[in-house]
Amino acid sequence: MTLSESAIREHYRRAKPVYEALATVSDYPTIGLNDFVGWYIKRDHDDVEAIKAGYSQCGRVARLDRDYDEIHGRLERTLYAVTTYKTPTAFQRWEPCRYDETEGTTVWQDEPPTPGYADLRAVPAWGDIDLADDIKPQRGNLNAETRVLVERTLDAYIDEYATLYGTRDAVYALDSVGGAYVFGAPEATLPIADLFSDDPDALERVFDEFLDRSNAWLQEAEARVNERVDGAAAVIQPDWVNNKNRQYKPPLSIHADHDAVVTPIATDDVSYELRPFKTVDDTLIEGAVSWANDLTRVEHTDCVSSLVATLWPDLYEDHDGWEATLEAWVEAERERERKRQQQREAALQRREERLEELDGTLEGHPVTPFKEDVYEAVENIDITEIARHYASDAYDTDPNQPRPQFDPCWRHSESGQSCFVGERANTFGDSKVNAGGGPAKLMALATGILSDADADLDGEDYWTAVDELRSAGYDIPVWIPEAGAERVDGGTYDQMPFWAVRKAAVALEVCPEDAFVDREGEDGTYEGFPGYETYNETLAAIEEAGLNHGRDPVTSEEDAADGESESSVESPTSDEPASDLDRAHLREKNRLLAAKVERLESELEEKSERIEDLEAEVDQLRTELATVRSERDRLEAALEERQFEQESNQENRDEAQSPLDRAKQFVSFDQ
Known part of the structure; x- marks a missing residue:
């Protein structure tokens, strides 16, 4: 890369008309930023309280049109x-901030003023149709066969967009240099x-959802x-990562790794030819302005019907038109949330009533009869710790971003910045699949329970993730x-389920997890207690809790050996005499006690060493x-001796003075 600073500056001065044309759709502006980091416009302010708190400036997001000169x-x-x-008001939110020179980041007093989903107005379906990693370095020197295959693949993707929007005229494309x-x-x-x-929540x-x-x-x-175009997957590897504030390189932007610029692609005749920086001329600039005008011109609003019909197909069939479809979807979502909230409130009410009955008995015990306690403990785990120590190959990979970015350990990320942490909400996001979640889901991805961030974490997978969090040292x-x-199926448990008794035995340190033994029940093999006394001790410990x-x-x-099998209230039978069982139970209890003694001795040894x-x-x-x-003491003695010597010397000097000299110390004889 040999471009000079002056050449780059002059290039963007000439290209300004492109960005003026691109900047708004029907008076709704978009964001512009320099070098992937310059999100905000900042100024001094006179908010005394914020200044006292250390936030001497305020900032807002940069508009591509009005702030272009500063961006340039x-x-x-x-x-x-x-x-x-976005709506213009999204660009009028000034928030107190300061710049941390040590970290090279902007620190906000509250949340950064980046626009949210309710601020959106004109929103395209968009994709980053990347070249395969092994082909990108060859850009500019692609052989004819590869270039033709890329063009056929891009044409096929444009066809898909045409299906989504109902017409190819509503589809636009750019050669991004890297794809x-x-x-x-x-x-x-x-x-x-x-x-x-009039309904920001619905918007x-x-x-x-769109x-x-x-x-x-x-x-x-x-x-x-990939099925339709033979070899497409070998040359094109898209990222479907559009979101409310997704950056892209607009026409004539200079690529970071190649001395080449982004250029329009004609969607009716796809041609994939690199345009080196040195070939930029007035004709290319005029073509880029024309492309930007086409993209932002308001002429395809009727495509909304095709979009809604394609993306909400089931609801669209049941309702009259796209408006009724979306209104029905919003109401269904709100009703689902209302029911969920009612269930949460009912569960919390039952929890409060049961806690009053228990009167503090649960305090200090590692078990709880309330799922809500588990959920609360999990959600209170600092997700940045999980991202930093378990779920990332590299953390905080772009310190200029308002949220910490990280390179996920569960998949390849070319940029190393496609995942982020929302510290205030205590959530993470994966921009590649536009999904995310909380601490349990991130740990599930980190430990292989889930392989994709857009997968649901529920059922047994959730509880396995919780176990992984416990294994990592979190107190849950x-x-x-x-x-x-209440059971999941709506009924109630007549007695504590057997699996829960086993879990209680481990949590309350009555029986280690590896001490359970395989037993035969009516429905096959299950994990049972090693002996009836261990089972009874567990029941007693549960009562004590x-x-x-x-x-x-x-x-x-x-x-009983363990009271019952996994699925039956009947105890498994045995041909062993009672005396043999007693001896077996005693041996097992002795083994458990020996293990406990060994553990306690180990702890004692560690603590003894610490005491030493x-x-x-x-x-x-x-x-x-x-x-x-x-x-x-030596210094004090020396000081006292020095003081004594000084006093003795003073007395000797006083004795050596004449009566007249001593009188002059008290009476002035000056005229």
Whole structure:
């Protein structure tokens, strides 16, 4: 890369008309930023409280049109715009901030003023149609066969967009140097913004869902293209990562790794030819202005019907038109949330009532009869710790971003910045699949329970992820449903389920997890207690913790060994005599006690060593203290001796003075 600073600056001065044409759709502006980092315009302010708190400036997001001169002034090489267009008020939110020179980041007093989903107005379905990693370095020197294959593949993707929007005329494309960008007409969503103009909550829901569904639909389109075009997957590897503030390189932006610029692609006759920086001329600039005008012109608002019909197909069939479809979807979402909230409130009410009954009995125990306690403990885990220590190959990979970025350990990320942490919300996001979640889901990805961030974490997978969090050292109580607790199927437990008794045995340190043995029940093999006494001890420990198990202790004559099988209330039978069982139970209890003794002895040894270390430190401190005291006493004695000598000398001088000299000390004889 040999471009001079002056050449780059002059290039963007000449290209300014392109960005003026690109900057707004029907008076709705978009964001512009320099070199992937310059999101904000900042100024001094006179908010005394914020200044006292250390935030001497305030900032807002930069508009591509009105702030272009400032963006241009701080550009080093690559200009970026954002795919979505927002309400103008999103660019009027000034928030107190300061710049941390040590970290090289902007620190906000509250949340950064980046626009949200409710601010969106013109929103295209968009994709980053990347060249395969092994082909990117060859850009500019692609052989004819590869170039033709790339062109056929891009044409197939444009066909898919045409299906989504209902017409190829509403599809636009750019040669991004490292691949291509394909856009649907952004103005197609303006009718949605109008429909919900008085309902910001609905607008936020719909645009959030629109981006999720369009990304998912395009992922499916990728599979169709790869099936239709032989070899497509070998040359093109798209990222479907559009979101509310997704950056891209606009026309004539200079690529970071190649001395070449982004240029329009004709969607009716796809040609994939690199344009080196040195070939930029007035004709190319005029063509880029024309492309920007086409993208931002409001002429495809009727495509909203095709979008909604394609992305909400089931609802669209059941309702009359796209408006009714989206209104029905919003109401269904709100009703689902209302029911979920009612369930949460009912569960919390039951929890409060049960806690009053227990009267503090649960305190200090590692078990709980309330799922909510587990959920709360999990959600309170600092997700940045999980991202930093378990889920990333590299953390905080772009310190200029308002949220910490990281390179995910569960998949390849070329940029190393496609995942982020929302510290205030305690969530993470994966921009590649436009999905994310909380601490449990991130740990599930880190440990291989899930392989994709857009997969749901539920059922057994969730509880496995919780176990992984416990293994990592996080303090999470173990959920143990009591007798009478509600089952998932709507019924109630007559007694504490057997799996819960086992979990309680481990959590309450009655029986280690590896001590359970395989037993035969009516429905096959299951993990049972090693002996009836261990089972009974577990029931006693559960009672001591304040939980109601609803079970009866068993005796050796009943040969319960563990009270019941996994699926039956009947105890497994045995041909062993009771005396043999007693001996077996005693041996097992002795083994468990021996293991506990070994563990306690190990802890005692560790603590004894620590005590010895502390005693050695105490002895050392005592020695140092004695030395310091001795030195202090020596210095005090020397000072006293010096003071005594000075007083003696003074007395000698006084005695040597004549009566007249001594009188002059008290009486002045000056005239």
